[in-house]
Amino acid sequence: MAVVLPSPPVTASPGLDGVVTKPDTTTRAPRVKPTKEDLLKTHAVHVQKQANSPENAPRPVKQPNLALAYPASTKSIREVDIIPLSQLEVNSHHRGSGLILKVISPPFLGAGAVSIVEDEFGNVDKISIYNQNDSSILSGVPEGCIIGVKEPYYTINGKNADGSEDYMICVDHPSDVTLIRFTDPIIPEPLRLGPLLKTAEDWKKAGDTAFLEKDFPTAVFCYTEALDCAEDEGFKPSIYTKRAGTSLILGRYDSAKEDALASRTGTSTDWKAYYTAGRACYGLCNYSESKEYLSKALELNPTNPAIKKEYERCLARLHEEETGDYDFEAIYKSLSPKNVHLDLGSFTRNTEVKASPLHGRGLFATKDLAPGDLVFAEKATLMPNQYEPMRASAALYALTVRQLLDNPSLCKSVLQLYPGEMTYERNPLEGTLVDGVPVLDVFVIEGLRNKNCFSVPLSTLEDTRPTAQEGRQAKGLWVHASNLNHACVPNTLRSFLGDMLISRATRHIKAGEEIFQQYVPVKSLPDVRNGVYKDGWGFECSCTLCVAELKQSSEASREKRKDLLAQVEKILNKKTPRAKTIIPDATIRSVDKLMKQLEEAHEPEIYGRLPRLTLIYGSNWLVGAYRGKKNYSKTIRHAVKVLRNFGFEMPQGAESQDKVWDPRQMFFSEEWHSLMTIHVVVALRRLAEAYNGLGKKEMAERSVEAAEFGYMLVTGFKNDLSNLDR
Ligand SMILES: C[S@@+](CC[C@H](N)C(=O)[O-])C[C@H]1O[C@@H](n2cnc3c(N)ncnc32)[C@H](O)[C@@H]1O
CATH class of the missing domain: 1.25.40.10 (Tetratricopeptide repeat domain)
Structure with missing residues (x-):
């Protein structure tokens, strides 16, 4: 499905002579309207061009521009005042009015179905109907059908070749147009055809x-x-x-x-x-x-x-x-790029939806859960099989509109999702049937898509492989998971198998406790990551880490860490060393030195049991650098630091190669606030390699077991670590 980028917001634009001209947004009568003959002639040219183009080209999607949002009509065609086309004013939504029109041309099918329509007085105009379903004959408004348009939006579509304005009735909300049966008495006499077939x-x-x-x-x-x-x-x-x-x-x-x-x-x-x-x-x-x-x-x-x-x-x-009894391995094997919609039930009974102290609703545990436990597993409510990043959002939007139109019983659960701030008040009639179709506001649907969708790889397992194709992610909606609020240091981790979302506990969760997830991987600097939340979801995070970093740590310390991180990044040039890369000792020493300073810039009284995100990049790099030099003891030292920097409790002395400890325990600490990612699994593997290199088999085995547990959390089910080498 091709994507039509949202039409640009109405802003000032430079004219031919370079002078900035503001688009005319005033409500007024149209200037010169083309005659019926002219309209039909121009339209026929487009239709002819379409007939000559290759068949079965996918219909593009007109994604709504939230800056130009307006509400859907909630009225029946029988409740509005029917007006003639001649009364339409441009840039107006004609609240309380409606049109009964006969379609007098075959449609031009693009992002919308464009046709020429006539009213009972012989006035003609152009109409573009968007967001109709393929399952509805309105998606191609056949010539000869009679339609009712509720509270029509009349707009200037651009300029004609002769410079005159091109006008159009633009129907964005699918429920704003209704197909009228040929025998309906609402049809005015001149448009009546009588029944096409008799019996x-x-x-x-x-x-x-x-x-x-x-x-x-x-x-x-x-x-x-x-x-x-x-x-x-x-x-x-x-x-x-x-x-x-x-x-x-x-x-x-x-x-x-x-x-x-x-x-x-x-x-x-x-x-x-x-x-x-x-x-x-x-x-x-x-x-x-x-x-x-x-x-x-x-x-x-x-x-x-x-x-x-x-x-x-x-x-x-x-x-x-x-x-919640699933054979995830068999499910994984059944996946293919064509088969992403799995035949599975959703397991949600360990969780319930309740009011959250943070915002609106949240998801809460109904029983005590331990690290690794399945919190819930949910099949996507809506997820198109579209992994092209440029098309994924539009495909999800289009599927949502289509499914809600086709299955109004879905409206309740989907339309209650949070759509972000709207520029107008939501109408309680949204989702209810009017003239036989559910009232759907496409701007609300786009808003809730935007605020609630997840990006999803074919499977998280495959996504963790070095050979994974970057960015190939579909987008989907999971209504139960949509209740989750964000925390930078959350208590769950989500993964995907096809359209199945798996949520696992990453720490102990008590019955009644709110469940959190990370909306996106967190940025190390607190103001940067909070900028992401503000822009994307309109909130400022109040998790333990954000409060510590933004409210308890001083601005001077924050600035110092920022500055040191910039210096580290400058040296490393964003490259993690590979096993065979020989890094000059002088570079390693400079990084090591800077990292010590950066570590010291974390106030112990604030970061005691918290992740130190600004240290992760550098400590990961040092693991790679020492690994390349087969310096096992330093690899151990820095791998332990990586784990500590992710917020895992490391026993006293764990940085030393001689310390005997149990890395498998790190996931079960009650007091520490850790952050689980694939980098933790990698660090544990490096730890195992280094212990092996030193002949410390038991420590190596424990580290591997810990890595396997971590990998289960990341991928959603038990998997062989060798996947990380493929
Ligand atoms: C997917 S919804 C989560 C459920 C939401 N609380 C609700 O009532 O529908 C996303 C929205 O929740 C809110 N939210 C999520 N995490 C939050 C947090 N940590 N603090 C404040 N608001 C948050 C934001 O308004 C965000 O746009």
């Missing part, structure tokens, strides 16, 4: 033809007409069955379920209705309801293998939801 049987046949041609949206439309004009009640169940099956193919599970249940006749053939309803509920990840319907289907048709199979699948999902 329910005719419509049913038309539906069947569309179905066979795989034009499923049209099939749904025809079956709907058939149901509407059917006089014989006995005719309806078979149409409901057909429409349910078609909706199931389209992924419109809510309607599939509703139609399936409406198709029941009270006879033994109702197993089909229950089977379809069960599959629809499965599609909505509502496994307990799915089980109910599938049980009923089995009662009526106990030997049917298809029902049995679905039933078994359903039981497996319920077991996962209940126990």
